[in-house]
Amino acid sequence: MTTWITICDTCKQDGWDAGDMQQTDGEALAALVEAAAKGLQDVKTRRVSCLMGCKKACNVAIQGAGKLNYTLGEFTPSAEAADGIVAYAKAHAGSETGQVPYREWPQVVKGHFVTRHPPLPQDE
Numbered sequence: 688m689t690t691w692i693t694i695c696d697t698c699k700q701d702g703w704d705a706g707d708m709q710q711t712d713g714e715a716l717a718a719l720v721e722a723a724a725k726g727l728q729d730v731k732t733r734r735v736s737c738l739m740g741c742k743k744a745c746n747v748a749i750q751g752a753g754k755l756n757y758t759l760g761e762f763t764p765s766a767e768a769a770d771g772i773v774a775y776a777k778a779h780a781g782s783e784t785g786q787v788p789y790r791e792w793p794q795v796v797k798g799h800f801v802t803r804h805p806p807l808p809q810d811e
């Protein structure tokens with residue numbers, strides 16, 4: 688089952704406006720995550736503008752239908768962060784419940800979890 692990585696493309700870290708402001712930090716992270724996930728069958732990406740976690744920029748959500756879903760934040764837009772986010776999403780896709788054992792977490796996602804959302808109950 689597909690795991691989706693939703694990347695906030697309007698996130699800006701503190702000090703963002705001291706740079707050239709050509710793109711937001713979220714846009715930079717989104718481009719790196721999209722490149723890292725390119726060609727994967729079980730992981731897809733999309734961008735949204737604001738996940739309402741602005742103070743913890745940069746933010747992403749990891750979601751799969753019927754699974755535990757997560758938001759993660761406080762990422763800097765780096766290839767290392769993008770690779771770790773995608774590796775975690777691959778493990779999420781391979782998990783029946785969405786729970787990934789801690790020992791399988793990429794180092795770069797540790798300490799970045801913000802929320803966990805249980806799957807919705809099935810309609811009766």
Ligand code: FES
Pocket residue numbers: 695696697698699713736737738739740741742744746
């Ligand atoms: S701007 Fe990224 S969470 Fe609000």
